[in-house]
Amino acid sequence: MSSEQDEQTTGAREAQAANLFDLRRIIGGLFVLYGVVLVIVGLGDSDAEIEKAAGVHINLWAGLGMLAMGLAFLAWGLLRPLGRQLQEEERKREERSGSGAS
Amino acid sequence: MLAASDVRLDTNALDFAILGVYFVTVLGVGFVAKRYVKTSLDYFLSGRTLPAWITGLAFVSANLGATEILGMGANGAQYGVATVNYYWIGAVPAMVFLGLVMMPFYYGARVRSVPEYLLMRFDKRSHLFNSWTFALATVLIAGVNLFALALVLKLLLGWAIIVGILVAAVVVLAYITLGGLSSAIYNEVLQFFVILAALVPLTVVGLVDAGGWGGLQDHIRDSKLGEAGLHALQGTNPGDVTNPIGATWIGIVFGLGFILSFGYWTTNFAEVQRALSARDLSAGQRTPLIGAYPKLLIPAVVVIPGMIALWKIPGLGGGDENLAYNNAIPLLMNEYLPNGMLGIALTGLMASFMAGVAANVSAFNTVVTTDIIEPYIAKDRDDAFYIKVGRYVTVGGIVVAIGTALIASGYQNLMNYLQALFSIFNAPLFATFIIGMFWKRMSPAAGLWGLVAGTAAALVTYVGYKWLDWFTFGSDLDESFWGAGAAFVVDAIVTVAVTLFTKPKPVEELQGLVWGMANEEDASTVAVHDQWWESPKLLGFGAIAIGLVLTVVFW
Numbered sequence: 001m002s003s004e005q006d007e008q009t010t011g012a013r014e015a016q017a018a019n020l021f022d023l024r025r026i027i028g029g030l031f032v033l034y035g036v037v038l039v040i041v042g043l044g045d046s047d048a049e050i051e052k053a054a055g056v057h058i059n060l061w062a063g064l065g066m067l068a069m070g071l072a073f074l075a076w077g078l079l080r081p082l083g084r085q086l087q088e089e090e091r092k093r094e095e096r097s098g099s100g101a102s
Numbered sequence: 103m104l105a106a107s108d109v110r111l112d113t114n115a116l117d118f119a120i121l122g123v124y125f126v127t128v129l130g131v132g133f134v135a136k137r138y139v140k141t142s143l144d145y146f147l148s149g150r151t152l153p154a155w156i157t158g159l160a161f162v163s164a165n166l167g168a169t170e171i172l173g174m175g176a177n178g179a180q181y182g183v184a185t186v187n188y189y190w191i192g193a194v195p196a197m198v199f200l201g202l203v204m205m206p207f208y209y210g211a212r213v214r215s216v217p218e219y220l221l222m223r224f225d226k227r228s229h230l231f232n233s234w235t236f237a238l239a240t241v242l243i244a245g246v247n248l249f250a251l252a253l254v255l256k257l258l259l260g261w262a263i264i265v266g267i268l269v270a271a272v273v274v275l276a277y278i279t280l281g282g283l284s285s286a287i288y289n290e291v292l293q294f295f296v297i298l299a300a301l302v303p304l305t306v307v308g309l310v311d312a313g314g315w316g317g318l319q320d321h322i323r324d325s326k327l328g329e330a331g332l333h334a335l336q337g338t339n340p341g342d343v344t345n346p347i348g349a350t351w352i353g354i355v356f357g358l359g360f361i362l363s364f365g366y367w368t369t370n371f372a373e374v375q376r377a378l379s380a381r382d383l384s385a386g387q388r389t390p391l392i393g394a395y396p397k398l399l400i401p402a403v404v405v406i407p408g409m410i411a412l413w414k415i416p417g418l419g420g421g422d423e424n425l426a427y428n429n430a431i432p433l434l435m436n437e438y439l440p441n442g443m444l445g446i447a448l449t450g451l452m453a454s455f456m457a458g459v460a461a462n463v464s465a466f467n468t469v470v471t472t473d474i475i476e477p478y479i480a481k482d483r484d485d486a487f488y489i490k491v492g493r494y495v496t497v498g499g500i501v502v503a504i505g506t507a508l509i510a511s512g513y514q515n516l517m518n519y520l521q522a523l524f525s526i527f528n529a530p531l532f533a534t535f536i537i538g539m540f541w542k543r544m545s546p547a548a549g550l551w552g553l554v555a556g557t558a559a560a561l562v563t564y565v566g567y568k569w570l571d572w573f574t575f576g577s578d579l580d581e582s583f584w585g586a587g588a589a590f591v592v593d594a595i596v597t598v599a600v601t602l603f604t605k606p607k608p609v610e611e612l613q614g615l616v617w618g619m620a621n622e623e624d625a626s627t628v629a630v631h632d633q634w635w636e637s638p639k640l641l642g643f644g645a646i647a648i649g650l651v652l653t654v655v656f657w
Contacts, residue, residue, distance in 0.1 A: 023156070026288060027291070030123075030124070030127055031295070034120065034299075038442050038446070041441070045440060049441075052437075052438060052440055054307050054310045054438065056306065056310055058443055059442045061303070062446070063442075065299075066446075
């Protein structure tokens with residue numbers, strides 16, 4: 001495979017795209033949405049539904065859990081943007097291959 | 103209780119809306135990603151610059167599919183605690199081997215796939231034989247996923263299995279065409295998280311209902327598994343097997359823990375490919391090692407629900423088709439989860455099946471186009487031709503998968519069927535591959551005949567047990583352990599014998615293909631790890647140690 005020739009450095013546009021399609025943001029967004037929906041549904045759950053789940057108010061708890069996870073993923077994705085991480089990796093790589101013996 | 107024919111999931115519009123949102127997201131993201139970031143996505147995949155957390159995530163998600171969920175749930179109900187052997191003995195050591203031993207080899211090797219290895223290390227004949235068997239294996243496994251999809255459709259809508267299989271095939275074809283590779287990647291990782299989001303609450307609720315772990319243990323003692331169902335390795339002494347798994351510890355450790363699991367993890371190109379996308383050797387090594395840690399914990403959310411289902415769902419695993427072991431987890435989801443959570447659970451399952459079929463069909467496409475048609479049937483055409491052929495092959499693959507799905511539908515426990523398939527297809531391949539890797543003298547002729555003999559041995563063991571009553575084994579699982587063992591041993595013996603009578607390849611041609619002759623330029627990709635906790639050896643042996651401790655705890 002000619003991966004050496006195909007390698008491009010991550011420019012600004014690619015970095016932006018990497019951010020946009022960063023899995024963490026997608027997972028985060030989806031889980032926040034699901035979490036909110038479940039919390040709303042959970043708050044409206046009848047006694048029968050809570051009894052079904054062995055007395056555990058599962059929609060509410062799972063909803064809160066997913067919401068928390070979603071926010072955590074979003075935070076992780078925002079604090080360490082993938083685009084920047086890729087650019088950093090490339091810089092490190094160039095430094096190593098420049099200073100190290102090949 | 104419901105009559106058997108009435109077994110249905112109590113879904114409502116909310117659950118379907120949750121499912122709908124998921125697929126719109128995945129297909130939409132994939133579609134848009136395909137157009138806007140064409141170069142970046144290709145670059146991610148082939149550029150070898152991804153950080154270990156991405157490749158680790160992709161690695162773990164590719165492995166945790168719906169067949170594993172349903173299959174391990176079925177195992178939990180059928181075999182009890184002994185199912186954990188699949189993870190702590192039957193996966194973690196092999197994953198660590200992949201990380202510590204195989205990844206450096208792959209990095210220093212000239213080849214990127216197992217069929218390609220066979221071509222370069224041996225000759226065209228072994229390459230062709232393996233390509234055909236690999237293609238067959240992928241459609242058989244795609245069929246398992248299609249069947250699993252049809253099962254859920256049956257529970258959802260009451261459709262007959264055959265109808266469900268046909269509908270599933272059409273839906274999958276549409277999904278593959280619409281979304282392409284990009285959707286498949288997002289779906290694969292997303293489904294992992296959604297499934298966990300469903301399984302963790304399910305396990306918690308089930309345990310609360312059962313009265314905690316202690317309560318569950320009591321229930322299992324009263325069930326048909328009995329006390330023996332609470333132990334991973336107790337009761338597996340040869341000659342005195344009382345453990346429900348029906349196999350001796352020899353079969354478990356060597357058949358499952360060594361041959362079947364090493365065979366799967368070292369030759370499974372889909373997994374290896376994800377590790378190879380990492381930024382350097384150290385990250386590539388760490389990918390399967392990072393994956394080993396969630397693997398240690400996943401039994402908690404698949405085996406426990408399986409056991410709970412055995413207690414909670416009367417008649418599970420009896421003769422009724424609706425109550426086959428495969429249905430353990432879907433039925434348990436229906437038992438406990440209210441609408442909302444049920445939608446999440448359903449989404450996780452469906453997404454997972456889609457990912458499974460898409461992955462298998464895509465592997466089928468690759469093997470048939472690149473390893474069969476291009477080198478042997480229609481050489482030297484332009485790319486457009488092969489892409490067009492690829493489309494036909496994909497459709498053809500799905501059509502064949504419909505047939506193999508019908509075969510799979512005859513099995514009460516999918517996992518038993520899958521292990522039998524692995525014993526026939528993976529075990530001989532592993533033997534040939536590992537001997538070829540370490541023994542320079544091994545000749546190309548042995549590469550072919552070892553494979554043929556090993557495959558035949560496993561087939562004979564399977565057919566002889568299943569249909570001809572030639573052999574008896576403690577259980578279906580036991581047969582697959584012995585079949586894998588037979589395949590490995592027969593392959594090895596034939597390989598050695600044939601090598602002694604045939605010419606080997608000149609050593610110069612083995613550059614980059616055997617241990618100790620790594621390609622220097624590739625092997626020198628800087629193996630740097632920044633933190634002490636990133637050391638591959640620490641990660642690897644740590645995972646094995648935890649697995650051993652857990653096995654002892656659940657002895």
